[in-house]
Amino acid sequence: MEGRTQYEEYPYPVVFLPPYENPPAWIPLQERIYNSDYNNELTRFLPRSILLKKPPGAQLGFNIRGGKASQLGIFISKVIPDSDAHRAGLQEGDQVLTVNNVDFQDIEHSKAVEILKTAREIYMQVRYFPYIVGFCFPDYQRQKERTVH
Template identity: 75%
Template sequence: QNPPAWIPPHEKVYHPDDNKELTHFMPRIVKLKKLPGVQLGFNIRGGKVFQVGIFISKVIPDSDAHLAGLQEGDQVLAVNDVDFQDMEHSKALEDSSRNQHVCV
């Protein structure tokens, strides 16, 4: 999702695109239940070797991940209370395959 076009200050008061609501930027917990043989429906990228966090790179439409609210670009902060902010990509793949609670 792209940000709205720049809005001149004198037009912001009544402009429908001027949203000061910040809750969509706050961390949220997404609950997913991994069933045997069923993919969760998302891919991750990044990791410690790249000096970045773990991010959702793809969400399959109509997957459990999509229906739970995961979005491309979300940063994975934790899975099952395990901190993902300084984790190797391979370890993140291993841990996320057993996930139930994803904090993004």
Template identity: 80%
Template sequence: MDQKIPYDDYQLPVVFLPSYESPPAWIPPQERIHHPDYNNELTHFLPRTVVLKKPPGAQLGFNIRGGKASQLGIFISKVVPDSDAHRAGLQEGDQVLSVNDVDFQDIEHSRAVEILKTAREILMKVRYFPYNYQRQKERTVH
């Protein structure tokens, strides 16, 4: 009988992905590795660190949406092309997990904006999470 492994016993990092809403048609396992409907590359869903330096009066190069009211977190909603944020690898659909060691997973939108605007050096932990980003867009107006 299979036993569930406690969350704390998993080797890090742990990535929980949503189940398929429309799974691809069944293909024999030996043929899946090269099939376009079966992408086994999950590293772009792993948390990553982005460092940005912001001179006084400069723009961040990205917008955020969401917050505590949406119950889904803060997400990058726009990245200005050719900005420092774009060059650092930020993309629409990234969930902001923390900024300068402040947890962004349950923060008010206005507080998140204040932290991002006042910081001169920004150390962000983000993860690409398009599923929750889409759900978050449907719930909020930010």
């Protein structure tokens, strides 16, 4: 047994966890809204509306990823800084729920691109859900993106 650490005798892998952090002190519900320890901004995950107007020949200023083939919805993978999309509040990690009353939660990627490219006025319902991009698209940076111009 010499030369072996104490963990090598276990038949299962040993996982070292980070040190435990105590949660913030309890604060009455009516006071939490004003307390920074409880400010988790859950409202940013609620659905919101985005309106974009696209003049002929103009770009929308964002890329999308996902679709029916990936069994996921359509997600905003990139927003061009200072674009109309950026100014309207669109952000990377937004899931596109609808565009002009068309459900985007179970749509082919190519159909989504076609709808976005051909519309002159785009009314989108989106919700911020950044976790899906890194989790379900682990090779996110290496995959080909489709730019919606």
